Amino acid sequence: MTTYHKRAALAALLAGLASAPALAVNGHYPPGIEGLGAATAPPEGVYYRGYLLHYDVDRFNDAGGDAAPGRNSGSVTALAHRFIWMTGQQFLGADYGVEAIIPTLDLRFDLDVAGGDRFSDKGVGDLFVGPVILGWHGERWDATFAAGHWFDTASFDADNPASVGKGYGTTMLTLGGVWHLDADRTWSLSALSRYEIKGKQDDTGITPGDSWLLEWGIGHRLANGLELGLVGYDAWQLEADRGAPTSDKAERHAVGAEAGYFWPAAGIMLKGAYYHEYDTRAGGLKGLESEGDAFRLQLTKFL
Template structure:
């Protein structure tokens, strides 16, 4: 399967409104909650590969952000880490397995720019460490068992009573799984949102992702043909911002045009807790 089992060290669609608007200098905690269900594991032509396939994943991830006063290239240096707790279950006619625990940890630096009161952006590099539980003989694993490097760029346009638009473009460069000698192909993902501020802190719109695997997987150094993954998701999205540093976003996204990955739907909730 593409990206060694249809998974990835980046979860497409994780971000929503305000993804490019880094907070002022200080320490912040963001909480991400998600529940994902899929009843299809699609092949290269979009066909279902396994009858009665079922995947359920629930995760709670704590993101710690330190926005510093240090200036670099006209922006502020930021540092962050993401600590995910994952509960995962996969069932097929051939096996059923559940696992839960700490997933792969993400960390990295970024530079936050505030171009105007409405327009903000961040350039960053994330690193994903193989801290999640992994066993090569198991069909279900929380961790991926390899490092990834993720150059990324985000931008947000914010208007409390007008158009709001956000995107996060991520290039996911995957390392090799030393236990299987398998290298998942590199990926390009764009998380997006678009909406309209209706006043009193509320923004209503849509959000989702566009995903494309760029390079072939390699098994023992040999390309695996006809297995590049791709997908698209869209669904309703909303944001509430109290204007005092606290906000919450929610999104329900449905996947389509999926190849070499599970196809399903996800609920995402994100909230900020300033200190």
């Protein structure tokens, strides 16, 4: 590769990565943080839920799913603190609640292009406030609707692809359900979708296109209380980025496994999951899309 082509490749890679941390590739919401039973709203009370997510980037793909030149890798480690209050009030026949999320991020990218470049950043990410959680419950089913906004509160640098902030705000709508296949609720099918409406990124003048993410799971609870299951996520960018040089739309697909256990006496639930991404394609804002493996631990404490 000539010096000119190396510089061109690096410029494309930086344009592809800037303004979009690799973990939250579909927008603000990071895929893979929810799994089995995620669409079941808890009963009345106050809850803390902590998410520890580590994402290893194996490569960066273009709009056709082909890897970018060179050995490009990275990692994202996130610890998100989520606070949920189910008020005990009802609206439209559903239990009503509110929530807030405070994420902390540590991002590192090693780019083996034009001699190699390293980028990193860490700190508190953009904050989320959700004034609406609605949870319905049936004999063999549960359903949830939620609405909230990711605020542009974190540090953002358009020249640093590892910035913890996005540089824009996002309104997020959530809808999902859990279906229990037997009266004892030992088998379940779950699906949780997130629709993201993104604002304009002032530093670049680009408005990322709306996107839709589906997290799904098939689970079975054993007699000893351990729940095991197959999980995955699929994400699609539904419209092209306004102001971007291309009309490409990103997408991302992964499959994995989850295990979880609930200790009723302690009011604690612990879940762990692994996801392998098998297909990612880039959109207009980023030009390139990361592909890798994610590991997640989720702790819920009933306060």
